[in-house]
Every structure is written in C-alpha cells, then in structure tokens.
Amino acid sequence: xxxxxxxxxxxxxxxxxxxxxxxxxxxxxxxxxxxxxxxxxxxxxxxxxxxxxxxxxxxxxxxxxxxxxxxxxxxxxxxxxxxxxxxxxxxxxxxxxxxxxxxxxxxxxxxxxxxxxxxxxxxxxxxxxxxxxxxxxxxxxxxxxxxxxxxxxxxxxxxxxxxxxxxxxxxxxxx
Amino acid sequence: xxxxxxxxxxxxxxxxxxxxxxxxxxxxxxxxxxxxxxxxxxxxxxxxxxxxxxxxxxxxxxxxxxxxxxxxxxxxxxxxxxxxxxxxxxxxxxxxxxxxxxxxxxxxxxxxxxxxxxxxxxxxxxxxxxxxxxxxxxxxxxxxxxxxxxxxxxxxxxxxxxxxxxxxxxxxxxx
Amino acid sequence: xxxxxxxxxxxxxxxxxxxxxxxxxxxxxxxxxxxxxxxxxxxxxxxxxxxxxxxxxxxxxxxxxxxxxxxxxxxxxxxxxxxxxxxxxxxxxxxxxxxxxxxxxxxxxxxxxxxxxxxxxxxxxxxxxxxxxxxxxxxxxxxxxxxxxxxxxxxxxxxxxxxxxxxxxxxxxxx
Numbered sequence: 001x002x003x004x005x006x007x008x009x010x011x012x013x014x015x016x017x018x019x020x021x022x023x024x025x026x027x028x029x030x031x032x033x034x035x036x037x038x039x040x041x042x043x044x045x046x047x048x049x050x051x052x053x054x055x056x057x058x059x060x061x062x063x064x065x066x067x068x069x070x071x072x073x074x075x076x077x078x079x080x081x082x083x084x085x086x087x088x089x090x091x092x093x094x095x096x097x098x099x100x101x102x103x104x105x106x107x108x109x110x111x112x113x114x115x116x117x118x119x120x121x122x123x124x125x126x127x128x129x130x131x132x133x134x135x136x137x138x139x140x141x142x143x144x145x146x147x148x149x150x151x152x153x154x155x156x157x158x159x160x161x162x163x164x165x166x167x168x169x170x171x172x173x174x175x
Numbered sequence: 176x177x178x179x180x181x182x183x184x185x186x187x188x189x190x191x192x193x194x195x196x197x198x199x200x201x202x203x204x205x206x207x208x209x210x211x212x213x214x215x216x217x218x219x220x221x222x223x224x225x226x227x228x229x230x231x232x233x234x235x236x237x238x239x240x241x242x243x244x245x246x247x248x249x250x251x252x253x254x255x256x257x258x259x260x261x262x263x264x265x266x267x268x269x270x271x272x273x274x275x276x277x278x279x280x281x282x283x284x285x286x287x288x289x290x291x292x293x294x295x296x297x298x299x300x301x302x303x304x305x306x307x308x309x310x311x312x313x314x315x316x317x318x319x320x321x322x323x324x325x326x327x328x329x330x331x332x333x334x335x336x337x338x339x340x341x342x343x344x345x346x347x348x349x350x
Numbered sequence: 351x352x353x354x355x356x357x358x359x360x361x362x363x364x365x366x367x368x369x370x371x372x373x374x375x376x377x378x379x380x381x382x383x384x385x386x387x388x389x390x391x392x393x394x395x396x397x398x399x400x401x402x403x404x405x406x407x408x409x410x411x412x413x414x415x416x417x418x419x420x421x422x423x424x425x426x427x428x429x430x431x432x433x434x435x436x437x438x439x440x441x442x443x444x445x446x447x448x449x450x451x452x453x454x455x456x457x458x459x460x461x462x463x464x465x466x467x468x469x470x471x472x473x474x475x476x477x478x479x480x481x482x483x484x485x486x487x488x489x490x491x492x493x494x495x496x497x498x499x500x501x502x503x504x505x506x507x508x509x510x511x512x513x514x515x516x517x518x519x520x521x522x523x524x525x
Contacts, residue, residue: 077445077472078505093260095252096271096446097278097289103447111497111521114447115505122252147286155253155290171286270427271446272453272464297427322461330428330465346461 067158091121242333266296353509417508441471
C-alpha cells in the first residue's frame with residue numbers, strides 16, 4: 001500500500017505567489033531521494049494563519065489519510081509565526097525529542113537555531129513534523145530525525161515506509 | 176530515616192502476567208547497586224491506563240511518602256503510551272532537563288530515542304522520573320541523571336539519599 | 351534609539367536586604383561588557399512570589415518598553431521557585447531552544463544543571479530570559495545564548511542592539 005505524505009508550506013508571501021516556494025520543493029526532492037517504498041505526495045501552501053494551518057493539517061490527516069506531514073515555515077519568534085501553535089493544537093501527543101534534536105544539529109550551523117520553536121507530534125495515525133523555512137536547514141533537520149520516522153509511523157499504525165540505506169539508515173528494533 | 180522509593184512498571188502485558196517484568200527488576204537492582212543510605216522499595220505494576228497510573232502515583236506520594244518514584248514503560252508515541260501524560264497531570268512542577276538529557280544519552284545508542292516522551296517532575300516532596308521500557312536503556316538513563324537526584328530530593332524536602340561514589344558521584348554544592 | 355533592558359532579581363532573601371544581590375550585579379556588568387550600542391538598564395528586585403514577578407515583568411514590558419529582560423533566581427525545583435511559571439504566564443510565545451541550550455552548557459559544569467527549569471519567551475516586543483541564580487552560571491548561560499539575542503529582538507520589533515564582536519559574535523543572517 002502506497003503511503004501518503006503531506007507537504008505543507010506556511011508562508012504569507014509564497015502563498016500569494018510573491019516568490020517561488022523553494023522550501024516545499026526541497027522537502028519533496030528530499031523525500032524522493034531517500035524513500036524507496038511507494039508513496040504519493042499531497043502538497044499544499046497556506047499563509048501564516050493559525051486557523052488555516054490547523055484546517056489543512058486536520059484535512060490531510062482525517063480525510064486524506066496522510067501517515068506523515070512535513071511543514072515548512074512559521075516556526076520563528078515573530079508575531080506572524082504560528083506553525084508550532086497550530087501543530088500542537090491538532091496533535092494528540094507531542095514528541096519533544098524531535099524539536100530538541102533538530103535545534104541541536106541546526107545550532108552547529110547558526111547560533112540563531114535556538115530561535116526555532118519547531119515541534120513534532122502525533123494526530124491519529126500521522127506523524128507531523130515542523131521544519132524550518134530555509135532549504136539548507138530543512139536537509140540538516142531531516143537527516144537528523146528521518147532515521148526514526150519509519151518506526152514511529154509503524155508504532156502509530158500508519159503506512160509502511162522504508163528508505164535507501166545509503167541515504168538514511170532507518171532504524172527498526174529487532175523483534 | 177529510611178527513604179521510601181517507588182518503582183512503578185507500566186505495561187499491559189506484564190500487568191496481566193504475560194511476561195516477567197524484567198524492567199522493574201532492572202530498576203530495583205540498579206537502586207540496590209548505587210544507593211548506600213538506608214531505603215525501602217515500594218514496587219507496583221499497572222496496565223497502560225492513565226487513571227490507574229495517576230492513582231498509583233498519588234497514593235505512593237500522598238499516602239506512602241515516597242521521596243523518589245521511577246516509572247518504566249508507556250513513554251513512546253503509540254496510542255496506549257500515556258505514562259508522561261499521567262505523570263504531568265499529578266506533578267506540581269516539570270523538570271524538562273531530565274527528559275532532554277535522557278533522550279540525548281539514549282540517542283547515542285539508537286536514533287529512535289527521539290520517540291521517547293519521558294519526563295520528570297515534582298509532586299510535593301517526591302521526584303518522579305519516567306524511564307524507558309528496555310532494561311539496557313534504563314541503565315543508560317539512570318547513569319546520566321542520578322548524580323542530580325539526591326540534591327534534587329534535598330531541595331524539595333524529601334529523605335536523605337547518598338550513593339556509592341565509585342558507582343554514581345552524587346553532586347551536592349558546597350555550602 | 352536607546353534600548354531599555356530590564357534586570358529582575360528574584361530572591362526572598364536578597365529582596366529583604368539579607369545579602370547583597372551579586373547576581374543582578376553580574377548581569378549588569380555582563381551587559382555593559384558586551385553591548386556596544388546605547389542602552390539603559392531598569393533594575394528591580396522581588397521576592398519569590400509569582401504574582402509579584404508577573405506584575406514586574408508586565409510593567410517592564412507594557413509600561414516601560416523593555417526590549418530584553420533578564421531574570422535571575424527562582425528556577426530550581428524547590429517549592430518557592432516560581433520564576434519559570436511567572437514567565438510562562440506573561441509570555442505570548444515560549445522559545446524552548448534557550449532553556450535547552452542553557453542547561454546543556456551548564457551541564458558541562460555541574461550534573462545538577464538538569465534541575466534548572468529556566469525558560470525564555472516573548473511578550474509583545476520583548477524577549478524575556480530566565481537565568482540561574484549563581485553568578486558563574488549566569489555568564490556561562492549568557493555566553494551561550496547571547497549570539498542569538500540581537501536578531502531575536504529584531505524579529506519581534508524591539509530596539510536595535512549590537513555587541514562587541516570580540517566578546518559576543520551576534521548573528522544576523524545576510525539579506
């Protein structure tokens with residue numbers, strides 16, 4: 001069975017078409033590069049509006065059946081940045097280890113990594129992960145957390161996902 | 176005065192007797208190995224049920240007077256995993272540094288350590304720490320945080336605990 | 351335009367004049383040492399009382415217009431320690447990366463660093479950061495997070511702050 005993976009870009013300007021959404025594209029390219037099992041992508045873009053972000057996340061999980069959603073943008077300290085709040089409010093459980101690790105690896109690049117409020121959580125059978133807005137930071141974060149993603153989705157009853165081992169060594173404990 | 180230390184195993188299957196509770200036993204062995212001051216252990220086992228976990232934690236603190244409670248199990252992302260939620264709801268204060276450090280040291284073993292939602296907190300004069308379910312992970316986590324445990328219990332007015340220095344070097348600041 | 355920076359010491363005993371507030375003084379000395387743009391300091395001291403801490407924080411932001419407030423004291427696990435609770439309740443957003451990094455660097459000094467519950471957050475145009483009570487820990491924490499402080503204040507619309515590069519290399523991304 002094909003996995004459905006949501007990619008949600010959160011950006012006032014990109015959603016108005018003022019610039020190209022290179023962040024969303026970077027996520028899609030990353031997924032195509034590392035996942036070897038069949039999957040489809042559901043791509044959406046919204047402005048930095050908490051209600052609209054929540055509405056999209058709920059729809060992508062409850063109606064479309066996504067097993068994984070990756071958001072990009074809206075995780076900083078500015079007043080318009082509300083992606084973590086929207087994510088937290090639609091999730092049943094928060095997984096603090098994702099945000100901790102993503103900030104830790106980003107901190108090796110820039111000291112302002114501590115300004116990112118990115119979180120990850122579970123809604124029903126779907127893992128939702130907030131990624132930063134910058135393409136180079138997206139790759140650093142995904143490289144760090146992706147080894148734990150397939151097993152996490154197993155544990156919550158989502159679709160089976162496996163990766164190319166030379167790209168991402170996904171970990172599943174021996175039975 | 177003897178310290179009372181609670182050990183609470185949270186597991187559907189172990190609580191039904193379907194397998195032996197090796198995790199609870201691993202915690203008890205660890206405590207006997209590192210603590211040199213007098214203490215008694217109150218051991219209990221419950222299924223992954225939030226109300227039952229909360230009831231046990233409250234009883235172990237409010238009625239029995241535990242100064243420290245170590246839980247094992249129920250900290251993952253699965254729907255039945257509710258130990259952190261139960262812990263948070265009975266605690267007056269959460270100490271985020273425990274979860275952060277335990278995930279960090281566990282991450283050196285397996286990339287799926289970021290899936291653990293384990294927390295620690297204070298209820299009255301008792302420090303409650305969630306540990307993972309696997310015995311080898313329990314030891315790694317306890318080795319990391321135990322140096323701070325005796326002083327923490329001092330600060331909240333619990334019983335005096337001291338460790339064998341060649342096992343765990345407990346830290347108390349010079350007066 | 352001159353930046354206004356609040357320094358709030360939280361301590362029952364220092365607020366009663368039972369000892370000198372060397373922590374507040376250490377913060378003021380640090381700021382004078384690293385910030386090269388014009389600023390004024392608003393210094394206050396309160397007992398470990400949640401309502402009084404909240405009242406001071408609100409006044410320093412809403413009425414005086416502070417762009418940055420540094421608190422010291424009241425972040426431990428003891429029952430009187432309520433600075434993080436007061437900070438969280440007046441903030442619009444919490445920035446978990448600050449607490450994570452401050453605990454991580456403090457942990458290289460003492461294993462009891464995990465007992466600190468210090469947080470940072472945003473209220474309106476002001477960044478509020480909890481620091482520990484001990485002067486040597488204050489410097490370690492500020493050295494770790496200060497490179498991200500000026501850009502954070504830019505992002506929330508506070509005053510412009512810049513540092514002496516040989517002391518703190520503040521990071522602002524290239525436009």
